[in-house]
Amino acid sequence: MSFRLPRSLSQPWSSSFSPLxxxxxxxxxxxxxxxxxxxxxxLAKLKSWxxxxxxxxxxxxxxxxxxxxxxxxxxxxxxxxxxxxxxxIDRYGIPGEVLVRLGAARK
Numbered sequence: 001m002s003f004r005l006p007r008s009l010s011q012p013w014s015s016s017f018s019p020l021x022x023x024x025x026x027x028x029x030x031x032x033x034x035x036x037x038x039x040x041x042x043l044a045k046l047k048s049w050x051x052x053x054x055x056x057x058x059x060x061x062x063x064x065x066x067x068x069x070x071x072x073x074x075x076x077x078x079x080x081x082x083x084x085x086x087x088x089i090d091r092y093g094i095p096g097e098v099l100v101r102l103g104a105a106r107k
Contacts, residue, residue, distance in 0.1 A: 028080050035073040039092055042066040046098070067101035070094055074102070 046062045070092075074085055089099065 028076075032073075032076050032080055035069070035076045038069045039066075039073045039094075042069040043092060043094065043098075046095075063097055063101065064106060066094075066098045067104070070098055071102045 042062070042065050046059075046066050049059055049062055051059075074088070077083070077085070077088065088094070
C-alpha cells in the first residue's frame, strides 16, 4: 500500500517551505513568543519585590521562577536556531542572580 499526498499538498510551493515545515516553524515562533512573555512577567515580579512590604512570596521563589522561565526561553531559542544569548541578556536585563541558577535542579 502506498501513500500519496493530496494534490493541494503535492504541488510545489512558491517558498522553500513545505506545508508541514511552515506549520512547524509557525509553532516554534509562537512558543518562542509565549516564552518571551513569561520571562518578562517573571522578571517584572522579581524587580517589583520589596523587602519592607509584607509579601506572600519569598524573593528566592521569585528568583527561581525567573531562572526557570529564562532557561526554558534559552532552550526554545536554541530549538529555533538562535544561539546568541548575550543579546537576550542585555535586552531583557536579566540579573546575574538569575543567570547563575540556569539549569539548576530544584528539590
